[in-house]
Amino acid sequence: MAITVRLMSLLMKFQTAEATVAMVCSEIIDVEPSKNSVVALNGALLDPPSSIVQGQMLQEMITLSLSASRSTDVTSHRGRELMSGLYFGGRHSGHREDYDKQLHQ
Amino acid sequence: MTGKLQPDELEACVGPVRQAVLSVGVEDRDLHGFVLPGGLSGVLGIYLAGIKRSSAEDGALGIAEMVRRTNLASLKPVTVQMIGALIRAIGERHPSAGKTAILHALATLLEKAPLFAKPFIPQLQRTAVKNLSDPANSDVRNEAAVVLGALIPMQPRVDPLVTELLGAANASVDDGVKFAIVKALCEVFSKAGKSVGESQKKAVSDLIHEIVVDGRGTAALV
Numbered sequence: 001m002a003i004t005v006r007l008m009s010l011l012m013k014f015q016t017a018e019a020t021v022a023m024v025c026s027e028i029i030d031v032e033p034s035k036n037s038v039v040a041l042n043g044a045l046l047d048p049p050s051s052i053v054q055g056q057m058l059q060e061m062i063t064l065s066l067s068a069s070r071s072t073d074v075t076s077h078r079g080r081e082l083m084s085g086l087y088f089g090g091r092h093s094g095h096r097e098d099y100d101k102q103l104h105q
Numbered sequence: 106m107t108g109k110l111q112p113d114e115l116e117a118c119v120g121p122v123r124q125a126v127l128s129v130g131v132e133d134r135d136l137h138g139f140v141l142p143g144g145l146s147g148v149l150g151i152y153l154a155g156i157k158r159s160s161a162e163d164g165a166l167g168i169a170e171m172v173r174r175t176n177l178a179s180l181k182p183v184t185v186q187m188i189g190a191l192i193r194a195i196g197e198r199h200p201s202a203g204k205t206a207i208l209h210a211l212a213t214l215l216e217k218a219p220l221f222a223k224p225f226i227p228q229l230q231r232t233a234v235k236n237l238s239d240p241a242n243s244d245v246r247n248e249a250a251v252v253l254g255a256l257i258p259m260q261p262r263v264d265p266l267v268t269e270l271l272g273a274a275n276a277s278v279d280d281g282v283k284f285a286i287v288k289a290l291c292e293v294f295s296k297a298g299k300s301v302g303e304s305q306k307k308a309v310s311d312l313i314h315e316i317v318v319d320g321r322g323t324a325a326l327v
Contacts, residue, residue, distance in 0.1 A: 010294035
């Protein structure tokens with residue numbers, strides 16, 4: 001799975017913004033949270049193209065991270081959800097407050 | 106001296122010669138004897154006898170070590186002979202360790218002297234793709250992915266390769282094989298992602314969807 005996520009991350013660098021957004025939706029956002037989707041989320045956020053770290057996409061990924069952290073199916077991936085927070089924090093500090101606010105709601 | 110020895114006698118020399126080379130040479134530094142005119146031919150004859158017979162692993166590792174201890178000018182006259190022998194050897198029945206060593210030797214040669222290997226690109230690509238699907242051993246598959254990675258920058262068009270890899274991935278029921286193919290696709294995108302066509306990108310995206318969402322293929326490796 002990790003190598004598949006690496007491939008996804010590489011593919012996103014060479015796709016159009018529309019194709020990247022469609023890919024993130026179909027692999028990560030529009031599916032039931034699972035181990036695979038959480039690993040894919042973290043892969044996408046490790047070196048994200050600009051098309052997915054803005055506006056509604058970002059909001060949906062934060063929501064998904066929080067939802068995944070509460071899911072009993074993916075509890076072992078709680079640490080990964082926290083990593084997502086660090087990626088947001090480190091790369092896009094303007095969004096960290098949003099993330100923290102949701103985390104403590 | 107080596108010209109007068111029989112093939113089985115040459116093969117018996119493979120191990121001791123490798124030891125001797127390792128004991129006097131340093132990796133990535135020219136070994137004086139190898140860069141003298143004709144200096145490679147004696148040792149190469151011994152290693153080639155090894156890869157043609159039952160000492161394929163030692164012979165191929167010896168060739169890889171020799172390549173790393175020789176400059177390009179000295180390698181040039183023997184490259185065709187070396188690559189030809191390695192390609193023929195990998196088509197023969199060898200244990201997985203032997204195949205892995207042969208692929209390692211090819212990868213070392215491609216890394217050091219990519220231009221000399223250009224005439225062999227089609228055969229090398231076929232060899233690498235075939236061994237990516239080796240059902241028995243992950244070392245063979247991983248080394249084949251390395252060879253493929255070394256070949257990618259030398260090719261003007263990568264779409265046929267991507268199509269071939271996708272075909273192999275879709276035909277495979279073995280998670281290990283699919284893993285190696287996905288790894289090879291990573292090599293393609295990291296080295297020549299800009300050259301991949303739109304329809305190939307869409308097909309790669311479908312493969313990712315199959316693995317991530319449908320849980321087929323390398324999902325079991327989480």
